[in-house]
Amino acid sequence: MHPIIAALKHHKTTVFLVALEIALTCAIVTNALFLIGDRLAAMHMMTGVADNELVWAQASGLDLGRDSAANGSAAAKAAADLAALRGIPGVESGVMSNSLPLAGSGWRMDVWTRPGDKHSALDNVFEFVGTPGMVKTLGIKLSEGRDFLPQEYEDYNPFSGQPPPGSVIVTRALAAQLWPGEDPLGKPIYLDSSGNHVAHVVGVAQHLLDPRVSTAHGVERGLILPVETVDGGLYVLRVRPDARASVKRAIPRVLTGVDPARTITAHIYSRTIAQYFHGDRAMIWLLLVVIGCLLAVTALGVVGLSSFWVQQRTRQIGIRRALGATRTDIMRYFLAENFLIVSLGVVAGLAGAVGLNLWLMDHYELHRMPLAWLPAGAVILWLLGQLAVLAPALRASHVPPVVATRSV
Amino acid sequence: MMFGYYLDLAWRSLKRTPILTGLMVLAIGLGIGASMTMLTVLHVMTADPIPGKSAKLFYPQLDPQPMQHYTKGENPPDELTWIDAINLLHAHKGVHQAAMSGGIVTVIPPQGMTHAFNLDARYTAADFFTMFNVPFVSGTGWASSDDDERARVAVITRKLADKLYGTAQAVGKNLRLGKYDFRVVGVIGQWHPVPHFYDLTMGNYAKPEQVYLPLQTAMGLDFWTTGAVQCWGHFPSGNPTKANDCAWMQFWVQLDTPAQVRAYRQFLVNYSESQKQLGRFQRPPNTRLHNVVQWLSYNHVVPGSVQLEGLLALGFLLVCLVNTVALLLVKFLRRGGDLAVRRAMGASKRSVFAQLLVEAALTGLGGGVVGLLLATFGLWVVRQQTAAYAGLARLDGAMLGATFVLAVCATLLAALFPAWRACRLMPARLLKTQ
Numbered sequence: 138m139h140p141i142i143a144a145l146k147h148h149k150t151t152v153f154l155v156a157l158e159i160a161l162t163c164a165i166v167t168n169a170l171f172l173i174g175d176r177l178a179a180m181h182m183m184t185g186v187a188d189n190e191l192v193w194a195q196a197s198g199l200d201l202g203r204d205s206a207a208n209g210s211a212a213a214k215a216a217a218d219l220a221a222l223r224g225i226p227g228v229e230s231g232v233m234s235n236s237l238p239l240a241g242s243g244w245r246m247d248v249w250t251r252p253g254d255k256h257s258a259l260d261n262v263f264e265f266v267g268t269p270g271m272v273k274t275l276g277i278k279l280s281e282g283r284d285f286l287p288q289e290y291e292d293y294n295p296f297s298g299q300p301p302p303g304s305v306i307v308t309r310a311l312a313a314q315l316w317p318g319e320d321p322l323g324k325p326i327y328l329d330s331s332g333n334h335v336a337h338v339v340g341v342a343q344h345l346l347d348p349r350v351s352t353a354h355g356v357e358r359g360l361i362l363p364v365e366t367v368d369g370g371l372y373v374l375r376v377r378p379d380a381r382a383s384v385k386r387a388i389p390r391v392l393t394g395v396d397p398a399r400t401i402t403a404h405i406y407s408r409t410i411a412q413y414f415h416g417d418r419a420m421i422w423l424l425l426v427v428i429g430c431l432l433a434v435t436a437l438g439v440v441g442l443s444s445f446w447v448q449q450r451t452r453q454i455g456i457r458r459a460l461g462a463t464r465t466d467i468m469r470y471f472l473a474e475n476f477l478i479v480s481l482g483v484v485a486g487l488a489g490a491v492g493l494n495l496w497l498m499d500h501y502e503l504h505r506m507p508l509a510w511l512p513a514g515a516v517i518l519w520l521l522g523q524l525a526v527l528a529p530a531l532r533a534s535h536v537p538p539v540v541a542t543r544s545v
Numbered sequence: 546m547m548f549g550y551y552l553d554l555a556w557r558s559l560k561r562t563p564i565l566t567g568l569m570v571l572a573i574g575l576g577i578g579a580s581m582t583m584l585t586v587l588h589v590m591t592a593d594p595i596p597g598k599s600a601k602l603f604y605p606q607l608d609p610q611p612m613q614h615y616t617k618g619e620n621p622p623d624e625l626t627w628i629d630a631i632n633l634l635h636a637h638k639g640v641h642q643a644a645m646s647g648g649i650v651t652v653i654p655p656q657g658m659t660h661a662f663n664l665d666a667r668y669t670a671a672d673f674f675t676m677f678n679v680p681f682v683s684g685t686g687w688a689s690s691d692d693d694e695r696a697r698v699a700v701i702t703r704k705l706a707d708k709l710y711g712t713a714q715a716v717g718k719n720l721r722l723g724k725y726d727f728r729v730v731g732v733i734g735q736w737h738p739v740p741h742f743y744d745l746t747m748g749n750y751a752k753p754e755q756v757y758l759p760l761q762t763a764m765g766l767d768f769w770t771t772g773a774v775q776c777w778g779h780f781p782s783g784n785p786t787k788a789n790d791c792a793w794m795q796f797w798v799q800l801d802t803p804a805q806v807r808a809y810r811q812f813l814v815n816y817s818e819s820q821k822q823l824g825r826f827q828r829p830p831n832t833r834l835h836n837v838v839q840w841l842s843y844n845h846v847v848p849g850s851v852q853l854e855g856l857l858a859l860g861f862l863l864v865c866l867v868n869t870v871a872l873l874l875v876k877f878l879r880r881g882g883d884l885a886v887r888r889a890m891g892a893s894k895r896s897v898f899a900q901l902l903v904e905a906a907l908t909g910l911g912g913g914v915v916g917l918l919l920a921t922f923g924l925w926v927v928r929q930q931t932a933a934y935a936g937l938a939r940l941d942g943a944m945l946g947a948t949f950v951l952a953v954c955a956t957l958l959a960a961l962f963p964a965w966r967a968c969r970l971m972p973a974r975l976l977k978t979q
Contacts, residue, residue, distance in 0.1 A: 200651040200723035
């Protein structure tokens with residue numbers, strides 16, 4: 138190794154510049170790879186519902202100035218709507234719900250395990266409310282306990298100040314947060330600090346993703362309450378997978394057939410999930426493009442410098458060849474030299490990567506990067522360096538020994 | 546004169562090493578293209594929504610919450626209660642002021658009920674239009690007296706006027722909203738503040754509303770309101786909008802001088818104290834008064850991911866610059882022979898330095914052209930996204946100029962060190978080794 142280091146000492150500036158470029162690239166690429174991994178993990182979270190068998194719709198009323206009494210109660214209207222929707226060919230069942238996993242908006246609230254005790258409060262818990270059959274229709278799997286009984290569905294709306302229904306299903310993750318290590322079945326949950334509004338856990342859902350995923354609060358922080366109707370809620374239909382498109386098309390016609398004074402939007406649920414992650418997908422592509430460009434630019438820099446050095450040292454290479462060095466020796470020399478410089482950059486780069494990650498954590502909603510990501514960045518840059526130096530090194534190995542006897 | 550000569554030399558030099566030149570132009574272009582794409586997006590998203598007035602428009606905050614859970618220094622709610630908004634409006638302490646809320650109305654067009662549709666509306670006060678410099682195509686806003694008299698008057702956009710009446714001259718026409726008839730008093734033209742600063746609860750980059758109604762009229766008729774509602778204590782049954790413990794209204798006030806701003810701050814404190822004496826407020830005065838720019842940053846309007854992308858692009862540009870420094874160094878040192886001859890023939894260090902910088906600037910210009918093409922493509926890609934701000938991402942004249950300035954300056958900066966190194970070479974030694 139010694140002669141390589143001795144030679145490099147004559148090119149301190151250039152070595153420094155290349156190592157700096159490698160270090161910056163390494164720091165950025167490692168963090169970018171980590172971001173990609175993080176987002177991919179988020180995109181593959183299980184919703185906990187039957188992704189490929191749901192179609193949902195929302196109706197927003199038009200105020201046409203007709204006598205509202207003639208329209209009947211909201212509950213009766215919703216029942217008529219659901220009956221009509223269940224009649225569409227391909228629909229297996231239909232319910233109303235206030236939200237769906239990854240639908241974007243939901244109802245967030247505080248819950249208490251001990252009334253009045255601030256320390257037992259958990260904030261940003263998502264409240265799902267659903268009409269009879271919600272658990273089955275959405276395809277929510279229960280890991281413990283049971284589904285709601287028909288008599289447990291009550292007339293409830295959190296915005297009216299009514300007490301909630303007496304039964305609740307919580308997600309496994311929420312149960313673990315509220316009662317770590319304990320059996321959640323039968324435990325009370327208080328929906329207000331005074332302790333008047335209580336519901337008892339009858340079942341635990343294996344998975345049920347929040348309407349909106351936030352890294353700050355965990356991703357399955359939901360509970361389900363059984364209600365008779367959801368004012369202004371979503372119609373959620375369980376549909377044969379092949380009938381989803383035709384059901385979606387039929388919904389506006391069917392609903393306006395029941396009551397024309399409204400506008401209807403219908404969605405295939407798997408599309409809703411895809412749209413929720415649209416920004417993440419775009420970000421992943423952007424990161425991939427930037428990583429690609431960064432690596433390309435860095436490789437160009439290495440090629441440029443190595444070529445220059447090979448050209449500059451043509452005579453020395455000739456002398457070494459004349460003194461008995463083989464082509465492989467010359468190749469090995471340039472590869473080793475490159476490995477040394479890249480290693481310098483990688484060491485600095487990995488420190489930079491950790492620093493950058495810490496700084497980003499301070500300023501943005503990012504996780505700490507597991508150290509396992511660091512070798513990935515290092516290996517990529519080592520490979521890149523060796524590949525980039527390959528062509529110049531080959532050219533160097535083809536310098537004939539006779540060059541030693543000529544002046545350039 | 547010398548500049549022309551340097552330009553000629555630079556051109557010859559670039560032509561002699563087309564591959565190295567190409568690599569440098571490409572590297573600079575990539576860096577500039579990526580940075581300009583992201584900087585343009587940031588530029589659009591952080592644009593001043595109301596230039597010339599953003600420092601004079603203020604958003605007051607009050608704290609009517611109960612003492613329970615109170616911690617000192619905590620921020621008050623983002624919006625005002627109905628009572629506070631109306632009190633501030635009637636206090637008339639600013640040059641202009643308007644309380645407001647978003648809403649939804651059902652428009653029943655002259656063609657008949659079967660063509661009815663829902664539209665976003667804004668319920669506000671007369672000053673809204675003068676305060677926000679809203680341009681009128683015909684007519685004007687309503688008068689302050691209309692606010693108090695609950696007049697059934699409306700201001701609509703030109704787009705809606707065209708749709709309903711086939712003309713922008715819609716003043717005096719009848720606008721039917723649900724069960725009620727309104728008289729159109731004004732039609733406004735192109736007005737699209739970005740971000741939607743006056744009501745961020747509708748979405749930071751929401752589109753402006755198409756129907757404007759006097760607040761008191763709309764509330765008197767029980768029209769639907771939209772946007773965030775924050776309630777404390779118990780949810781009131783029925784309509785939460787006039788409840789004492791629900792905040793859901795935005796309020797803007799125009800204050801032209803620092804003295805007026807100071808006076809208004811004091812007014813907010815005095816108001817809080819008087820409300821506390823009345824028993825409506827419990828907490829000690831906890832008020833804020835942000836101007837437009839402060840209000841946007843208080844609400845973190847620019848998404849973190851966009852800032853992150855901007856940083857990423859700048860990091861990329863940095864790498865491209867280091868790369869350019871290295872490549873230029875190689876290039877200039879390789880040309881040691883030429884430079885030595887020039888020096889030996891009597892060119893000063895300074896003129897060699899200048900010559901090298903001209904060459905670098907030319908490379909930078911090339912990089913700027915490549916960068917511009919890449920940024921145009923990059924912005925096109927951004928516009929295909931669904932995010933609300935995506936459609937606004939376009940290069941304007943300023944950003945176009947900035948692209949070239951950035952490219953040339955960055956390259957010149959990168960060339961300083963290599964050029965300095967190249968001038969320091971000893972001509973005699975270089976000539977001897979030849």
